[in-house]
Amino acid sequence: ITVAPFCRTGPGSWARFNPAARVPDNALEFEGTKARPGPISVAVAVTVDLEQARNADQQPHTTKTTARMVVYGDSDWASNARLSLLGNKDLFLNTVQWLAGEERLITQRPKNEETAPRLSTVFLTARQNRTLFWLSVVVEPAVILLVGVAVAVYRRRKT
Secondary structure (H helix, E strand, O other), rough: OOOEEEOOOOOOOOOEEOOOOOOOOOOOOOOOEEEEEEEOOEEEEEEEHHHHHHHHEEEEEEEEEEEEEEEOOOOOOOOOOOOOOHHHHHHHHHHHHHHHHHHHOOOOOOOOOOOOOOOOOOOOOOOHHHHHHHHHHHHHHHHHHHHHHHHHHHHHHHH
C-alpha cells in the first residue's frame, strides 16, 4: 500500500484534537500544545499493489494489478455551491481521471471567458456579514430617508 498526500494546508495552519471544543461564537483559536501545527494533509492518494496482495493471499488471478483510492478530509469543496471556486472542478475531474487510470487526461483546463464568473467570490465572516447587512439594508436607507425629510422640512420653511 502506497499513500501519497497531494493537498496540504499552509505552514501557518493547525488542526484541533478535539473539534467539539469550541470557544464563544464558534471562533477558532490556536490551542497551543493541544493543537497539531501545519502543514496538514487534507487529501491523500492510495495505491494498492494487488499482485503482492494476491501472492500473499493465494487468490485467483485478476486482470487489474493495482487499485486506487483518493481520500479527502471533507466533501464541501465538491458541492454545487463550491465546485466552480478556486479550481475545485479541475481537482475533482483530475481525481476521477487518476482513479480511472487516465493520467494523460489530467490537465488544468483553460478558463472560458464567456462562462467564467465576472466577479470574484467574496467570503465573509459572520460579523462582517452582519455589518454589511446593517450598513446596506438599515443605515443607508435611513440616512437617505433623513436627508429627504430634512430637505422637505427646509423647503417648507423657506416658502
